[in-house]
Amino acid sequence: MQQMHMKRRNRWLEEYIGRTFAVICGWLIILITVTMIIFLAVKGIQSFTDSGLSLSDMLLSAQWDPDGTPPKYGALIFIVGSMLVSLGALLISAPIALALAIFMNFIAPKWFVSLLKPVLELLVGIPSVVYGWLGVTILVPLLREWFGGSGFSLLAGIIVLSLMILPTITSIAADALANVPMAYMEASYGLGSTRWQAISRVIVPAAKAGIATGVVLGLARAFGEALAVQMVIGNTMKLPSGLDSPTATLTSILTMDMANTINGTPWNNALWTLALILLLISFFFIAVIRLVGPRKER
Amino acid sequence: MWSKKVKLGLAALLMTGVLAGCGQTENNNAGGNEGTAKKEETYSGTIALAGSTALQPLAEEAANAFMEKYPDVSITVQGGGSGTGVNQVAAGAVQIGNSDVPAAEKLDDKSKASELVDHKVAGIAFAIVVNDDVKVDNLTTKQIQDIFSGKIKNWKEVGGPDEAIHVINRPASSGTRATFEKTIMKDVKINDSIGTVQDSNGAVEQAISSTPGAVSYVAMSYLIGEKKNLKTVKIDGAEPTVENIRTEKYPFWSYEYMITKGEAKEEVRAFIDFVKSEEFAPTVKKMGYIPMTELE
Numbered sequence: 001m002q003q004m005h006m007k008r009r010n011r012w013l014e015e016y017i018g019r020t021f022a023v024i025c026g027w028l029i030i031l032i033t034v035t036m037i038i039f040l041a042v043k044g045i046q047s048f049t050d051s052g053l054s055l056s057d058m059l060l061s062a063q064w065d066p067d068g069t070p071p072k073y074g075a076l077i078f079i080v081g082s083m084l085v086s087l088g089a090l091l092i093s094a095p096i097a098l099a100l101a102i103f104m105n106f107i108a109p110k111w112f113v114s115l116l117k118p119v120l121e122l123l124v125g126i127p128s129v130v131y132g133w134l135g136v137t138i139l140v141p142l143l144r145e146w147f148g149g150s151g152f153s154l155l156a157g158i159i160v161l162s163l164m165i166l167p168t169i170t171s172i173a174a175d176a177l178a179n180v181p182m183a184y185m186e187a188s189y190g191l192g193s194t195r196w197q198a199i200s201r202v203i204v205p206a207a208k209a210g211i212a213t214g215v216v217l218g219l220a221r222a223f224g225e226a227l228a229v230q231m232v233i234g235n236t237m238k239l240p241s242g243l244d245s246p247t248a249t250l251t252s253i254l255t256m257d258m259a260n261t262i263n264g265t266p267w268n269n270a271l272w273t274l275a276l277i278l279l280l281i282s283f284f285f286i287a288v289i290r291l292v293g294p295r296k297e298r
Numbered sequence: 299m300w301s302k303k304v305k306l307g308l309a310a311l312l313m314t315g316v317l318a319g320c321g322q323t324e325n326n327n328a329g330g331n332e333g334t335a336k337k338e339e340t341y342s343g344t345i346a347l348a349g350s351t352a353l354q355p356l357a358e359e360a361a362n363a364f365m366e367k368y369p370d371v372s373i374t375v376q377g378g379g380s381g382t383g384v385n386q387v388a389a390g391a392v393q394i395g396n397s398d399v400p401a402a403e404k405l406d407d408k409s410k411a412s413e414l415v416d417h418k419v420a421g422i423a424f425a426i427v428v429n430d431d432v433k434v435d436n437l438t439t440k441q442i443q444d445i446f447s448g449k450i451k452n453w454k455e456v457g458g459p460d461e462a463i464h465v466i467n468r469p470a471s472s473g474t475r476a477t478f479e480k481t482i483m484k485d486v487k488i489n490d491s492i493g494t495v496q497d498s499n500g501a502v503e504q505a506i507s508s509t510p511g512a513v514s515y516v517a518m519s520y521l522i523g524e525k526k527n528l529k530t531v532k533i534d535g536a537e538p539t540v541e542n543i544r545t546e547k548y549p550f551w552s553y554e555y556m557i558t559k560g561e562a563k564e565e566v567r568a569f570i571d572f573v574k575s576e577e578f579a580p581t582v583k584k585m586g587y588i589p590m591t592e593l594e
Contacts, residue, residue, distance in 0.1 A: 231501070235494060260382075
């Protein structure tokens with residue numbers, strides 16, 4: 001009896017401690033995130049409040065010359081660069097990812113899927129510096145041979161990024177497809193459709209929301225990726241004139257200049273504003289995910 | 299609270315000594331004689347350094363040698379860039395901020411700069427480096443200016459092969475680039491819309507060695523030992539040697555700074571003196587920097 005009582009008491013205690021711990025952790029995450037957002041917002045608007053830069057100059061001018069006289073802080077090159085490189089990567093990897101997801105779910109033999117899945121997971125786990133390094137040593141010289149120029153280019157950034165976001169989109173799209181009830185497929189077959197018709201007209205449309213989530217997540221990852229892109233894109237201060245032309249992105253200018261500027265200077269403030277712009281863009285992506293994402297109840 | 303007061307008191311105490319020893323040469327003597335005159339002197343405490351990646355290798359080497367000499371002192375060295383160095387020391391987070399430029403050149407707020415003390419600890423030479431397929435051994439300052447401002451686009455215009463020039467720059471905030479602009483480009487503006495930008499000495503090195511027709515500028519400390527596919531170019535006929543720097547034939551070099559807030563504490567000052575000392579000079583030289591003892 002005594003022992004039973006002790007046991008019950010212990011379990012209750014464990015339950016209580018566990019619950020408290022979980023709640024604290026939850027609040028901590030919220031607190032950290034909110035603090036970071038506030039901090040970034042405060043730092044980011046200092047360009048306009050303290051340093052007297054104008055928002056329209058920042059967003060619409062392609063003149064980035066922070067150590068010139070007078071200094072200029074136009075971020076258009078980076079915003080355009082970031083958009084082109086991530087949209088380009090999406091253009092390459094979204095169709096491939098969808099095809100892979102379909103292949104994994106409906107076409108490939110079981111043993112092949114059990115090989116493909118871990119490979120994709122591995123691809124996610126490779127650090128971005130490794131992608132960048134491979135890009136610099138293999139891809140850039142190849143592009144130089146094919147297209148001339150230096151090889152450091154928008155295209156190099158797009159290719160490296162598309163490889164990086166491919167597994168993200170693939171695994172989310174594959175999950176979305178797997179969640180479509182088998183009955184849909186069977187009904188489609190029952191109506192006399194071929195496998196291709198069933199997949200393209202029934203399964204994929206039914207999993208549309210999940211696939212879109214994968215695509216937006218891939219886009220968000222591409223937008224925020226810094227290191228690998230910075231290593232291959234050339235970081236030249238100009239709007240790209242073509243796929244073989246080098247350019248710069250929001251993240252690459254941040255990683256290059258952050259450590260060498262001093263707190264409180266207009267230059268440093270302008271970099272914080274770039275970081276804030278990045279944050280706002282990822283907010284936008286998250287909002288899009290919530291809008292297109294699969295609803296809980298069907 | 300009390301620790302602040304103690305620090306203040308200590309700083310005031312030190313002030314007298316340091317003010318007297320302000321001159322560069324006197325400081326050096328003190329450093330050089332440390333081992334003999336003040337043999338019994340020992341130091342203790344912790345020193346944190348952060349900043350310039352150009353100075354980091356030397357600072358680490360010096361820290362190891364200093365800790366061997368004075369086992370009670372513990373020194374940590376971090377990189378982060380010259381901006382980080384000035385920031386951290388101004389905020390009091392580290393005792394020494396490493397920088398490629400004097401603190402005043404980085405800080406806009408001049409009132410803050412007056413608190414910071416620059417110590418020149420070594421010289422560093424930079425070199426114009428090209429991919430070794432470029433058969434050019436010498437460039438004039440004017441030619442270099444024309445290349446980096448985009449006027450000259452082909453190596454044949456400066457006596458090289460018929461090959462497009464690929465300019466590699468450092469980002470605008472880089473200390474190496476600041477030195478390049480100050481000593482070579484002078485009033486000519488670097489054209490940032492040509493070529494590419496790499497964000498570290500190492501990345502520049504890699505990009506030059508793998509890109510035909512590439513040209514950039516690299517700190518000599520990164521050119522120690524065998525380097526593949528890289529070639530150092532003379533500037534106006536002068537090679538980057540200490541002799542040429544001392545006789546002002548070779549323009550492309552600068553000081554490296556260790557920056558302290560207010561006057562340095564005893565062990566911090568001893569460490570800075572050690573870096574500049576006769577005793578440590580051979581190591582400084584071996585690592586591709588120029589010892590202060592040879593610059594005066």
